[in-house]
Amino acid sequence: MIGLCLLIRRDLRLAFRGGTDAMMGVIFFVLAAILFPFGVGPDAAILPRIGGGIIWVVALLAALLSLERMFAGDHEDGSLDLLYLSPVSLGQLALAKAIAHWLTSGVLLLIASPVLALLYNLPSSAFLPLVATMALGTPTLSLVGAIGAALTLGARRGGVLLALLLLPLYIPVLIFDAGAIDGAIAGRDITPQLMILGGFLLAALALAPWATAAALRQAIE
Amino acid sequence: MIGLCLLIRRDLRLAFRGGTDAMMGVIFFVLAAILFPFGVGPDAAILPRIGGGIIWVVALLAALLSLERMFAGDHEDGSLDLLYLSPVSLGQLALAKAIAHWLTSGVLLLIASPVLALLYNLPSSAFLPLVATMALGTPTLSLVGAIGAALTLGARRGGVLLALLLLPLYIPVLIFDAGAIDGAIAGRDITPQLMILGGFLLAALALAPWATAAALRQAIE
Amino acid sequence: MSIGIGNRGNVQGLTTHKLGCIRGERAVFAGLDLALNPGRAMLLSGPNGSGKSSLLRVLAGLLPAAGGRVDWEGTDVTEDRDGHRARVAYIGHADPLKPSLTAAENLAFWAKLYGFDPDIEPALFQFAIEPLADVPVRYLSAGQRRRVTLARLALGQNSQAGPTLWLLDEPATGLDPGAVSMLANTILAHLSNEGVAIISTHGGRLDALLNDHADRFDMHEFAA
Amino acid sequence: MSIGIGNRGNVQGLTTHKLGCIRGERAVFAGLDLALNPGRAMLLSGPNGSGKSSLLRVLAGLLPAAGGRVDWEGTDVTEDRDGHRARVAYIGHADPLKPSLTAAENLAFWAKLYGFDPDIEPALFQFAIEPLADVPVRYLSAGQRRRVTLARLALGQNSQAGPTLWLLDEPATGLDPGAVSMLANTILAHLSNEGVAIISTHGGRLDALLNDHADRFDMHEFAA
Amino acid sequence: MLHRFANPARFSRIAARVLPWSTALTGLLFVAGIYFALFASPADYQQGDTVRIMYVHVPSAWMAMGAYTFIAVMSATSLIWKHPLADIAARAAAPLGAGFTVIVLTTGSLWGKPTWGTWWVWDARLTSVLVLFFLYLGHIALTHAFDNPQRGAKAAAVLALVGFVNIPIIKFSVDWWNTLHQPASLTRLDRPAIDPAMLTPLLLMGLAFMAYFITMLLIRMRADLNAARARALQLSAAE
């Protein structure tokens, strides 16, 4: 536990000092959300219709963005060797990295999303579902993303590969998120979608650190 | 001229070998375009309505993505020092980098855009304008992006800064691009928009290498 | 080379048996036997690319051996990986420092993660970098960075139950003569504490300073 | 220190006058005068952080001087920046090599960019890395990479009108003794060609090999 | 049981003995299957002759999912028991599975145009099959993305296990969401809801696809083993 906190604190500090591009996520999120109305045209009728989906897609892209360098810095400067030799297990390291990634991207997206909902004129009934899906969905993105980041560490064309690997894994999350928001706007009960998102999160929590650790072990050589 | 070709060839080779994440752009482009229908819902009526805008916003984000590391690799490993000491001027270097960036992102986006137009069910009258705006707009993105990449080189929180710097510069391009496509769909003459986009490109060609070179000079120390 | 081999029942320190290493489908070395008693250092020499770094990584457990085994006190280290990791202090070619953190922050992180004494002052002092403690590593010169990396050794040394097996890959790179002496003293203190150290080197001041407490091992003979 | 100063009318080689350098708002050195005649090397020594690398970067024109001037044959180098850049060969702490390209591709790029002879074979041969020519740099050991970096010097040397002012920042880092001799021979050939070389160092084999053709300069005295 | 084949040399011997038979069987099954599919089965009263697409579409869908399941099992075997042949089997199966997936997607699209009036819709089944295709591509790309083949195999194995969650989604997507796509009529728990005249060619084609998969798998694995042996010989000759 001490090791976990220590690792999270270090990553947060690095993100804050600009050592990593973790903060990139939110900025990207906000910028993209600002750009879409320009691209699509400020049609009052169409924005609320597509707003929920756009917010989610952008959140997903933002998560993808900062993932590539999740382990790359530590790999390049030899820190990963030392982390492996330390008393902290690779599973804990994976979990810590995912939590730090979520804190520097997911949480901020979570906080920013109501603002964007306002920007897009989403009906007020969509606010709570949006925040709820963000809260359940973004940690899954970080956890699953860690697997991809570890798998592609040191690979040729790592970035492209990462996107290729994660896209199919992210799509189910996206489908249920968007489904929940649409459902909420249409006045339907969205408990099933939220349950499924919660299930994804639990599954990711159980499996992702293990898979990430297995992938990291291969990357150290 | 020989220097310019040499530099472009080197960057292309690096991109091809996976030394940079230039290819990331297209993949990102295609992936994002695939994701949006999931987020927005497979509504046959709404997709063609927003397709042009989405394609352009994603192209812009894709360009932004690969920009951050345009000079970063050469800066970190000392290559930038040697490039500065070489007979090739920094202006030529800037131009070469922008061209290589365009060849590895813009051109591929250009090629991919008709496919995406199909995916989004855009009316066939929008195809040619889409490709034309891509052809005129993406080189501008690369040229202007090079300035931002050079300015934020070695900066703390470089990625965030880069996005902030470039966003206001990219928005005009986006507005005219989206305008041209919408105009074409509505059956209007889009020559004025294309002229303006062409003007942007010429201005960027004239000014960007110079500004980039000045920024690079500051980054070497 | 084979000091202490023979009475397998009570072997001390580190021994390897027919150790081999493959990198990128090419054998780097093969059939390598070495033995090292507590309190001794081993100076690993050999031309560029002869496999010094690879050997150190295999010994640290970072790289899988392609054949043979590494024993600590007579038992295979792969049988107790956690125990072996706790035993190893590894210094590689690169400096595992974050440029945006200060020297002190970098060191304090490793100290806490490894469960060493969180007071890093003595370690900074040991490599004469107290004045740089609050400078971000980004601003340090090449030698100053190397000192910060090496101060990690002092951290473990000043704690109880620090690592006993030091694996140092050209640790003196970029150090001025004064800093080389500091490093030599740190290593000698470790050896006098019944520690073991394997140090790759291309000759120089560090070799001379450690001469009386070190065996020499030339990788050249084992090139595959 | 002041060899060749005096008759300003016909000064040869490199001279500096009251040169100063500031990094990160801190003065690194100040009032530094040095002079170096063609055919001579200067061995720059000094403790870690004393400003050797900074001085070399100022001389190369990579870092602006905070005061004073650098002259080449009596004229300020800032008056003809392009001419000065064409004169300089700079080797820094880092290896400016792309890991995904082979050693030969890396070298060929620099050769073509600098307008050197595109035949890189002799340069590879000079540092005994012909067998590595087609290996991606990613797979090279630390010393092998350094050799590839240094082979750039040989490239310029084998071309007509190669650089005359060599600025080498701890060039022998990671090299085995054989490679140090290759480097020393390369530098000696350059000096015998009326070239000038300034080499930062912490002592070692390279110093000894260059001893007869080199002046020594200790940065310690000019620390600000 | 598995460990009886652990030895690559023994595997090669067994494969050599099985191959002629499986090749012949594949050919026979295809001939019979195509005959029944094209000539000896009725056209659908609603869809006409386009229904014959089914005899390619459905078996390849089964094999696309089956091949991925096979890869996942092999990956677990590789990671947990470090079985030497498991990596090779997974590597050999991935392009085959990707090929089956392409067939499902293209025949589905071709079938969709006359029946649904569109090549493509973003519905759950179609999407999850597309995801499967991406997973195959990711697996193949990851296998070859490293200079050290060992590393590529292990990374791909981890991915295969993670991606296996998609298989139940494909299978049950038609039940979980109401979509355009046909729900399962054959592989459901009660009686198959399909005309026996259509069932015969479907089953024959299914068996033919399966035999084809096994044959190709054996051929590819043998080629892979031979290449590894050649490399080893070359290396030992160089020393």
Ligand code: HEM
């Ligand atoms: C690209 C589009 C399509 C894809 C990706 C696709 C995918 C699949 C898959 C994965 C299965 C296997 C289901 C299972 O075994 O449980 C399947 C079965 C089937 N598909 Fe499609 N399909 C597509 C288009 C179509 C179209 C247009 C039709 C006809 C209207 C169709 C009719 C069927 C039928 C009848 C089955 C057999 C169901 C059963 O008996 O289990 N499919 N398809």
Ligand SMILES: Nc1ncnc2c1ncn2[C@@H]1O[C@H](COP(=O)(O)OP(=O)(O)OP(=O)(O)O)[C@@H](O)[C@H]1O
């Ligand atoms: N980019 C920078 N910004 C601010 N200060 C710097 C920077 N680079 C170096 N310094 C500081 O300037 C001083 C001189 O550094 P320099 O790299 O020139 O030393 P050096 O003599 O080459 O040392 P070494 O022997 O360790 O290579 C050091 O105290 C260092 O901390």
Ligand SMILES: Nc1ncnc2c1ncn2[C@@H]1O[C@H](COP(=O)(O)OP(=O)(O)OP(=O)(O)O)[C@@H](O)[C@H]1O
């Ligand atoms: N990641 C790698 N993949 C493939 N081959 C490698 C890798 N790293 C090193 N090698 C090769 O293995 C051999 C041994 O390298 P190693 O780094 O162990 O040498 P070294 O003795 O430490 O050399 P140096 O004195 O230059 O540091 C070299 O020939 C090198 O090219």
Ligand SMILES: [Mg+2]
């Ligand atoms: Mg080494």
Ligand SMILES: [Mg+2]
């Ligand atoms: Mg220095």
